[in-house]
Amino acid sequence: MxxxxxxxxxxxxxxxxxxxxxxxxxxxxxxxxxxxxxxxxxxxxxxxxxxxxxxxxxxxxxxxxxxxxxxxxxxxxxxxxxxxxxxxxxxxxxxxxxxxxxxxxxxxxxxxxxxxxxxxxxxxxxxxxxxxxxxxxxxxxxxxxxxxxxxxxxxxxxxxxxxxxxxxxxxxxxRPVQPLDLAVFWTEFVIRHKGAEHLRVAAHDLNWIQYHSLDVIGFFCHRSLTVLWVTLKCCMFCTRKCCRKGTSKKKQQ
Missing domain, CATH: 3.40.50.2000 (Glycogen Phosphorylase B;)
Structure with missing residues (x-):
């Protein structure tokens, strides 16, 4: 053309x-x-x-x-x-x-x-x-x-x-093989092997959640929020402990 x-x-x-x-x-x-x-x-x-x-x-x-x-x-x-x-x-x-x-x-x-x-x-x-x-x-x-x-x-x-x-x-x-000959070979290869399923990209078999890695993103978001929540609770616990000790010392004085 x-x-x-x-x-x-x-x-x-x-x-x-x-x-x-x-x-x-x-x-x-x-x-x-x-x-x-x-x-x-x-x-x-x-x-x-x-x-x-x-x-x-x-x-x-x-x-x-x-x-x-x-x-x-x-x-x-x-x-x-x-x-x-x-x-x-x-x-x-x-x-x-x-x-x-x-x-x-x-x-x-x-x-x-x-x-x-x-x-x-x-x-x-x-x-x-x-x-x-x-x-x-x-x-x-x-x-x-x-x-x-x-x-x-x-x-x-x-x-x-x-x-x-x-x-x-x-x-x-x-080069050992000219580009046109190489293109012809692979075209005929796919035809001979009825679509060459073994060369098909696995991404075609994934659903849209897997394809966009939404399950992986969700897992890491959940883990991150869990770590953040635990860290926040630990900080609050330590803060309360320190405040209680300070209050006890003042009362004793």
């Missing part, structure tokens, strides 16, 4: 012609994930100004209002077939927020990255890529036309980024 949608989009929006026509300079894929659909106009202008100064073409996933003065080498799309584009031999850089899926697609297709971590695990993901020499990092709030342009030119023209990414891709793809 994904492949059909990707092929349809490539034909309808002339993406194939756009990327094939990028020549030796190639093209850049820019996406910040599904949670970031657009950006403030002044920030977008900084990106546009940088893109205007490079020979590469840019495919940018952008679902917000259409900005003004979009450079001729930039194509804005509401959705793009990211994995198919990265598999193209002319793909030069993946500009990404550092999500796990995008990183894996970049590694599988051996495309160096320019990364803009935004939240969650992305900062750690980006650090891992930068430390391996296959990516550069820029803070989204610190981006300027100059440092964006410098980072892109560094990744594109410094061959070490591509070489290290190719090596990382070879390591990642070198």
């Amino acid at each position: 994904y492949q059909q949608l990707a092929n349809k989009l490539m034909k309808e929006q002339d993406l194939e012609e756009f990327v094939d026509g990028s020549g030796d300079d190639g093209f850049i894929v820019f996406t910040l994930g599904s949670m970031v659909s657009s950006m403030p106009e002044d920030k977008a202008k900084q990106f546009f100004e940088a893109f205007r100064q490079i020979p590469q073409r840019v495919l940018w996933r952008y679902t917000g209002a259409q900005p003004k003065d979009v450079p001729k080498n930039v194509r804005l799309l509401k959705w793009l077939p990211q994995n198919d584009l990265l598999a193209h031999p002319k793909a030069k850089v993946l500009m990404t927020h550092g999500g796990s899926h995008g990183i894996y697609e970049g590694i599988c297709n051996a495309v160096p990255m320019l990364m803009f971590p935004l939240f969650g695990d992305q900062a750690d993901n980006v650090h891992r890529m930068v430390s391996r020499g296959v990516a550069e990092k820029l803070g989204m709030y610190d981006v300027t036309t100059e440092n964006l342009l410098d980072a892109l030119n560094k990744i594109i023209h410094d061959k070490s980024y591509k070489e290290k990414m190719v090596m990382l891709s070879q390591i990642h793809l070198d």
Whole structure:
């Protein structure tokens, strides 16, 4: 289904012609994930100004209002077939927020990255890529036309980024069983063994009280209240004893 949608989009929006026509300079894929659909106009202008100064073409996933003065080498799309584009031999850089899926697609297709971590695990993901020499990092709030342009030119023209990414891709793809074959095997395994009951999670057989551990919580609450009650009674008993001794001494005096 994904492949059909990707092929349809490539034909309808002339993406194939756009990327094939990028020549030796190639093209850049820019996406910040599904949670970031657009950006403030002044920030977008900084990106546009940088893109205007490079020979590469840019495919940018952008679902917000259409900005003004979009450079001729930039194509804005509401959705793009990211994995198919990265598999193209002319793909030069993946500009990404550092999500796990995008990183894996970049590694599988051996495309160096320019990364803009935004939240969650992305900062750690980006650090891992930068430390391996296959990516550069820029803070989204610190981006300027100059440092964006410098980072892109560094990744594109410094061959070490591509070489290290190719090596990382070879390591990642070198496995005894390919993912598709593994998925087929387990699907057939479940069919052969009539649902594979022995692999079924035991949680499916629990009632809602057991599933949410309400019986365990109730037990510990009862124990805690019992200990608290006993402790309180002991304190009250000791207090009474001390008060009685004090009263007896006063009477004797």
